Amino acid sequence: MATRKGKLLGSIVGCVVIFVLLSTAYYLYFYSRDYHSQSSRAVSSVLTAQSSKVFEPVLPNVPVVLPRDFAFHNEFQHEWWHYFANVTDQHGEEYGVQWSYFRVAHSDNDFTGWLSPQIYASHIVISNGRQVWREQRISRGGIGQAGMSNAPFRIWIDNWYWRSLGKTPFPGQLTASSDSFDLSLTTTVKGPYVLPGERGYREKHDLLPVASYNLTAPFLRVKGELKLGDSKLIQVEGSAWMSKEWGSGLMTEQQQGWDWFVLHLDDETTLSLSRYRHEAQLPYIFGTLATNDGKVIDIAPDEISLIPLQSTFISSTKKVPLHWTINIPRYDISLTTKVLNSSLWLPFVIPYWEGPISATGSHNAKGFIQLTGY
Template identity: 60%
Template sequence: MRFNMLQRNRPTKYRRRFFSSLLLMSFFGAILGIWAYSSYSADVDEKAGNEVNSILVNEHFNVFEPVLPGRSVALPRDFQFHPEYQHEWWHYFASLKDDRGKQYSVQWSFFRVATDERETPGWQSPQIYISNIVISSESKVWKEQRLARGGIGQAGMTNGPFRIWIDNWSWRGLGNTPFPGRLHVKTDSFGLELNTVTKGPYVLNGDNGYQKKHDLLPIASYSFSAPFLSLSGVLNLDGVAKKVAGTAWVNKEWGSGLLGMGQQGWDWFVFNLDDGTALSISRYRHNKQLPYVFGTLATRSGQVYQLTESDISMKPLKKTTLFNGKRMPLQWVISVPKYEINLTTRIKRKDMWLPFVIPYWEGPITANGSHNATGFMQLTGY
């Protein structure tokens, strides 16, 4: 009773701050619970919710900016953050070789999620930041995750020059875009410094950057890619510095509710083909509905071909049981007959389940068939 009386007598703004703090604590508690669950659980029932859609489905009581087809993505403007939307996600995939020809893969993600729609500074900021780094070779995987809240300087973004950071991990650009720029990550056992420049055009996915993800529901995001990147730098692995060089692919996506109710997750593939083109294919899976399939084929000369379900064939060949009991389709046949593309994928490592707060299988793949290709596969919601 005393607690209720005290709360009733406080001004509205203090009550709002109080409940906002409770919401933030609940969010972190849910995140930690999901993290522990995903680390040790077996398969999630296909008819039930899962670790991914519990975070990425928009809550009905929050009011964020909607994703609408009339708004086109514009660069360099949309390299900046969009706090009026609920989610924002950067992906960086790199394929590298050292001086001796040994191959390495780098996966870096930077994710922002808002617990509510307010734009308040300091400890009242509703922004949560999550970043993951994964480096893999033929013999070992290095990985780490960072979580931070916005508003207190621990994580965020600035423009002019471009910079996004969480703790001592950062991406810095020389101007108001990430390119040319440097990705810098340091942990207790490994780190990297990679300088990245563009070697081809940016690609707007979907309809000028508006990407639908469901036939009937208003589920969509804004999305663009930089699939033609060149890089050089240093990997520091277990105390040994290795000079490396290679190629990279960056994708940025933002919106409010990246999944709709009943959506279970997605299967996403990015390829650099041996003819110089870049291919991205996505399949969003639904409960009791056919999946929604889309993609983008881009050339270095600036031609972009948007692909729909009628253009794409995706067939998982078999399911593989992971160490944690999850069964996942790790080998696929992907075809785009209209452009004479037929690829059979192969993983480089089986043990690429990432038990982060947003858990998924993600790792480097190769493909052969009509083309030879290298790329990455991300499978969520299993």
């Protein structure tokens, strides 16, 4: 009798596991198919609040607190880490390195294991002026394939991980391997953290209650090595930027996408600009200027002129504005941007264009640009 019960229990457990696996595959398949078909709807479908779900709202007067808020916030629907690095090898060749890590909850339940509602996606992109190396990983939460620990700090998915020895990400090491590349980068802080907006609370719309919590580490030094294809190890070093954003509904249903610029104006000053595009409404623009002595300046929309100069066809049907002018007269900023490599449309779960840029004019700057919804 005990043997029969054991076999029955084993069959039930097996069926549950198979059902969850198939459900996850079905969910991810249709998630990806929708994203690859129409990128503007794809971004919106992931980052728009779901009225049938109950997640924590993003509220003003709730400041971001460090190091506490380096941890995951599973009570919110979305969480998004970004790391950009502009590095140079011993021969002076420039490379861009991008690491993104997403957490998206498709349900507001708190189940664990195979029933966890958390979906994780991460991608790494390495580029120079001629080539692009990229890969994406996707995982269901709750089974150990992806996740985070706080003491010490560690974020991982498969054999990709960011880790440090303390409760903050820095000094930290990003390590990743794939069939086409390997990288190992050590990143240290050379300036203060920045909490944009109102102590980390950042509005994304001038009429609707759309906002997120944010923190950035804009003053970073990076050093390490890359292995690209069959090449020898390439020693690189340069500057980097890390940001984290979380909330519930990071976009409105009428939002088309956004344009995000990150620039190291010099060794002491960084600039971040965002332009949120909406249907039947002028774009909502905002920015943050930060210095490594702790000064943080919020730049008002009417102080910023952010104009696309030229759009580039990256396929027979897709056109993306890769060249821009940036003017902020109050702070003596006048720049024209240029991309290092135009072939950086990323056809991932969340599809967008993202890559390293340089800028000339009032400053000789380097950084990154992210363009979604095109």
